[in-house]
Amino acid sequence: MNEKKRILIVDDEPQITRVLRMSLSTRGYDVRSAADAESALETFHDWPPDLVITDLSMPGMSGIDLCRRLRDVSQIPIIVLSVKGEERTKVDALDAGADDYVTKPFGMDELLARIRATLRRAPLVRDGEAVLEEGDFRIDTESRAVSVRGKEVHLTPKEYDLLVYLLRHPGKVLTHRALLAAVWGGNYVEQTEYLRVFIGQLRKKIESDPASPRHILTEPWIGYRFDPGA
Amino acid sequence: RARPARCMISPMRAAFQKRATGYLAALLAIPAATFLLKLFRDHINSTTVALALLLVTLFIALKWGARPAVAASLLGMLCFNFFFLPPVGTFTIADPENWVALSVFLITAVTVGQLSAHARRRAEESEERRREIERLYRELQEAFERASHAEALRQSERLKSALLDAVTHDIRTPLTSIKASVTTLLDETRSDASVALDAAARREMLEIIDEETDRLNRFSESLLELARIEAGEMKLRRRWMAIDEIVLAALERAELLTRRHRVEISLAGDLPLARVDGQAIAEVVYTLVDNAAKYSPAGTRIRISAGRVDDLTIQLTVEDEGSGIPAELRERVFDKFFRAMRDSASASGMGMGLAIARGIVEAHGGRIWIEEGGRGARVALTLPLGERDEAGAEQMASSAQNDR
Numbered sequence: 001m002n003e004k005k006r007i008l009i010v011d012d013e014p015q016i017t018r019v020l021r022m023s024l025s026t027r028g029y030d031v032r033s034a035a036d037a038e039s040a041l042e043t044f045h046d047w048p049p050d051l052v053i054t055d056l057s058m059p060g061m062s063g064i065d066l067c068r069r070l071r072d073v074s075q076i077p078i079i080v081l082s083v084k085g086e087e088r089t090k091v092d093a094l095d096a097g098a099d100d101y102v103t104k105p106f107g108m109d110e111l112l113a114r115i116r117a118t119l120r121r122a123p124l125v126r127d128g129e130a131v132l133e134e135g136d137f138r139i140d141t142e143s144r145a146v147s148v149r150g151k152e153v154h155l156t157p158k159e160y161d162l163l164v165y166l167l168r169h170p171g172k173v174l175t176h177r178a179l180l181a182a183v184w185g186g187n188y189v190e191q192t193e194y195l196r197v198f199i200g201q202l203r204k205k206i207e208s209d210p211a212s213p214r215h216i217l218t219e220p221w222i223g224y225r226f227d228p229g230a
Numbered sequence: 231r232a233r234p235a236r237c238m239i240s241p242m243r244a245a246f247q248k249r250a251t252g253y254l255a256a257l258l259a260i261p262a263a264t265f266l267l268k269l270f271r272d273h274i275n276s277t278t279v280a281l282a283l284l285l286v287t288l289f290i291a292l293k294w295g296a297r298p299a300v301a302a303s304l305l306g307m308l309c310f311n312f313f314f315l316p317p318v319g320t321f322t323i324a325d326p327e328n329w330v331a332l333s334v335f336l337i338t339a340v341t342v343g344q345l346s347a348h349a350r351r352r353a354e355e356s357e358e359r360r361r362e363i364e365r366l367y368r369e370l371q372e373a374f375e376r377a378s379h380a381e382a383l384r385q386s387e388r389l390k391s392a393l394l395d396a397v398t399h400d401i402r403t404p405l406t407s408i409k410a411s412v413t414t415l416l417d418e419t420r421s422d423a424s425v426a427l428d429a430a431a432r433r434e435m436l437e438i439i440d441e442e443t444d445r446l447n448r449f450s451e452s453l454l455e456l457a458r459i460e461a462g463e464m465k466l467r468r469r470w471m472a473i474d475e476i477v478l479a480a481l482e483r484a485e486l487l488t489r490r491h492r493v494e495i496s497l498a499g500d501l502p503l504a505r506v507d508g509q510a511i512a513e514v515v516y517t518l519v520d521n522a523a524k525y526s527p528a529g530t531r532i533r534i535s536a537g538r539v540d541d542l543t544i545q546l547t548v549e550d551e552g553s554g555i556p557a558e559l560r561e562r563v564f565d566k567f568f569r570a571m572r573d574s575a576s577a578s579g580m581g582m583g584l585a586i587a588r589g590i591v592e593a594h595g596g597r598i599w600i601e602e603g604g605r606g607a608r609v610a611l612t613l614p615l616g617e618r619d620e621a622g623a624e625q626m627a628s629s630a631q632n633d634r
Contacts, residue, residue, distance in 0.1 A: 015404070015442060019414070022435065083402060104405075104406040
């Protein structure tokens with residue numbers, strides 16, 4: 001934990017890069033920056049970072065394409081800087097592989113919290129593992145037994161699939177499309193209402209207070225985020 | 231054609247009524263004319279009578295159309311025969327020549343009647359056609375106006391979109407730097423803060439806030455200027471000024487920007503005074519020089535030249551040795567918020583400089599364009615010297631003298 005985490009910042013605006021570099025290095029991160037996606041990829045190969053923060057609107061290769069290119073070769077966390085109101089772009093970025101997004105203008109504290117959360121995320125649970133254990137949740141994939149805070153919970157097959165997927169991607173913002181595709185398949189990716197219903201059912205079963213969910217958090221117009229708990 | 235029945239639509243009814251009036255007129259006019267002519271029987275000969283009756287028929291044809299004219303012709307023939315051709319008082323005709331006269335009269339009367347009615351019909355038709363054409367033309371004009379109005383609306387919607395996009399981006403970007411800097415400094419002041427910025431970093435953050443605030447300010451001023459230009463509300467304060475003074479003032483302001491370039495000035499010796507808004511034109515020159523510096527590599531030459539084009543116009547050119555402007559963009563660079571994806575940082579561009587420059591130049595009655603050829607970009611503009619009245623000319627002469 002003593003080793004400094006490396007962060008690569010990609011943004012074409014020099015002032016923003018300046019501020020982020022200074023602010024983050026004061027916080028103990030090792031920071032480098034790139035002014036466009038191409039040079040970011042070059043830096044990425046020479047200096048593998050632990051986290052990438054990228055703007056979405058850049059000349060040349062877009063932030064979204066950068067996410068895709070990075071995902072081709074790595075699973076490192078990616079946070080995108082987006083502009084409020086660009087829901088479509090946010091969703092596209094998340095679908096392209098980004099883990100989280102921060103809306104400009106943002107406070108440094110907010111960005112730092114997201115960075116910490118994304119870095120702290122446990123490494124993705126491998127598909128082969130029999131037991132998924134994360135925070136308040138425990139799933140035995142062989143017996144399909146699910147327990148939340150020690151208590152056993154009975155889920156329908158689709159609710160089970162949904163929870164397993166959520167548990168496998170803790171802390172990450174998951175778009176409606178990604179969830180629907182993973183649990184129901186490609187033909188259902190437009191059925192956001194459908195998903196909403198299932199999320200509602202699942203919340204009733206696993207949340208201590210379904211009206212104020214702590215685990216399945218809504219990201220308005222984008223999707224959901226799963227917090228397994230302490 | 232059959233006679234129209236009683237219950238017909240009004241146009242036919244009107245036509246019928248008109249014809250009825252015509253028949254009536256024929257029935258009255260011919261006997262009346264005959265009577266008159268009879269009074270003068272001893273002083274006039276048959277030819278005169280025939281011609282007179284012909285005239286009446288013609289009149290009836292012109293006023294009431296072909297059919298009443300035919301009626302008039304027939305009636306006229308009968309009257310002519312009965313009252314004028316010997317033996318008078320009978321329908322028989324003694325002299326065979328008079329048969330000829332009578333027939334000729336009838337034929338002429340009918341023909342004249344037909345011809346004049348025909349002519350009248352033609353006149354009416356062409357009048358009708360003319361009215362139709364006018365109506366169609368009016369409709370076409372209206373349709374055209376509607377279409378161009380719709381197009382103008384569409385265009386203005388598009389412009390509004392582009393404007394909003396550009397404005398949003400150009401406002402949010404400095405705001406992002408400001409917010410990030412401010413929150414960093416604020417975090418520092420919190421009691422539980424485990425991190426402390428060193429003095430240099432703190433200073434840099436404050437400088438960033440300062441610079442970005444200026445940037446926002448400049449942007450909003452440019453927006454306002456652009457809006458004024460668009461609304462045609464540019465207020466120019468035109469005075470007789472020396473172009474070289476304006477150019478030098480602009481270059482002084484641009485000194486920092488151009489410190490890595492070689493600036494060459496070539497102003498003609500006989501540059502006359504021009505009636506311009508000095509500040510506005512200086513801003514135009516500043517923008518052009520700024521662009522030249524931004525888009526050409528360090529160490530290259532920026533050349534500003536000015537000279538007289540003719541008695542009424544001055545031309546000013548700013549050229550650089552950069553990569554130039556491609557032919558297809560030479561008009562579009564003057565669009566609001568046009569921003570080429572250039573190699574160097576686009577940050578300070580904001581895309582409004584040239585649009586504002588054009589607004590200013592055109593408000594002076596001049597023109598600004600990109601010249602082709604050469605290595606880099608060449609922006610040229612013309613300015614009319616301005617009206618010269620007696621006082622103006624004298625002022626020009628005296629200040630020219632003072633300058634030398």
